Amino acid sequence: MNSINRRHVLQGLAAGASAAALGGPALAQSGGKVVVGTWGGDYARLLTKNIEDPILKPKGIEVLQDQAGDAPRRAKMVAERRLPRGTVDIHGLSAANMYEMNEAGVVEQLDFSKIPNAKNLLPTMKYPYGIGHIYSGNVVIYNPKLISPAPTGFKDWLDPKWGNKIGFIDIQYQSIMVAASMAATNGASMNDLDKAKEVLLAVKKAGARVYPTNEAFAQAMKNEEVGISAIWKARVVQWQDAGIPCEAVSPIEGIPAYVSGFVIPKNAPNKENAYAYMNAMLETAPQEAFAVDMGYNGTVTGLNVAPALQKRIGFTPEEEKRLKDLDYGFLAKNDSAMKEWWDKVFKA
DSSP states (O other): OOBBBBHHHHHHHHHHHHHHHHHHOOOOOOOOEEEEEOOOHHHHHHIIIIIIIIIGGGGGGGEEEEEOOOHHHHHHHHHTSSSOOSOEEEEEEEEHHHHHHHHHOOBEEEEEEEGGGGBBBBBGETTOOOOOOOEEEEEEEOTTTTTOOOOOOOHHHGGGGGGGGHHHHHHHGGHHHHHHHHHHHHSSSSSOHHHHHHHHHHHHHHTTTSSSHHHHHHHHHHHSSSSSEEEEEEHHHHHTTTOOOEEEEOOTOEEEEEEEEOBTTOOOOTTTHHHHHHHHHHHHHHHHHHHHHHHOOOBBBBBOHHHHHHHHSSSHHHHHTTEEOOOHHHHHHHHHHHHIIIIIOOOO
């Protein structure tokens, strides 16, 4: 549970500026195609809008998206590991799932000389096996009309007194259990699953509701069916823009970081174009566009984001000190057991 060090971020800013002044190697473009494994919905649409059409298409690179949830795409990566050529060139995954796929031995150890724009990556967003594309933090979301006084953290969210105004998003089971562990230990541990289960069973008994998707939960917030939960801060910004009554609170126990990034399978058939895709996503224009379109923070230095927007999507210096890296090794080892308990016990 290592803090994302603000000093490292500032060092990254300085290093990025120096590297930019020195310039970097030219990235060869040979046309052809690249198959991108990604989630569907807005993210896929914005990849096309901000990266694929304006940057890669003019270079003669045809982009094909393989849209699916991360679980089936990870399963396919593992299933194809013995093939000389896989079916996907580059996959979008959370940092936790990037770690898992690296542990499974199915992803490339990156040659950063093929990603000139990686010189601008924040140190915390550069992995030997992948790069961070966008990031946010897990915060408490609440409707001030329904929840008063304002919550201060995960413990306040997971208070049985809110009864059926407590909401959960089914696909967020992993981050929910991390938050519950932090609530039970006052931020001392993300990994105390036994205490997390006690907290969650108490709110289940109180009438907490579970929604299958982010979209279903958003509708419930809009209808005032529920009034409090936890979600990535970027989602809060999106829902505020959509007119949903909600506010965000950075939890006092700590702010678990969410990083969405990309890896290249070892047997990717078009590795050069996969590298070109990575380089394109780190250009300034698409990084700034994702901040505007999705409310996520960019992962490179030197971005020009409007101060009002930065205040909504980012974190204060004090909050940045509370940003926490997830324990990816622990999550990879325990994910199956967490999902089984969630499905068979909590949702039963």
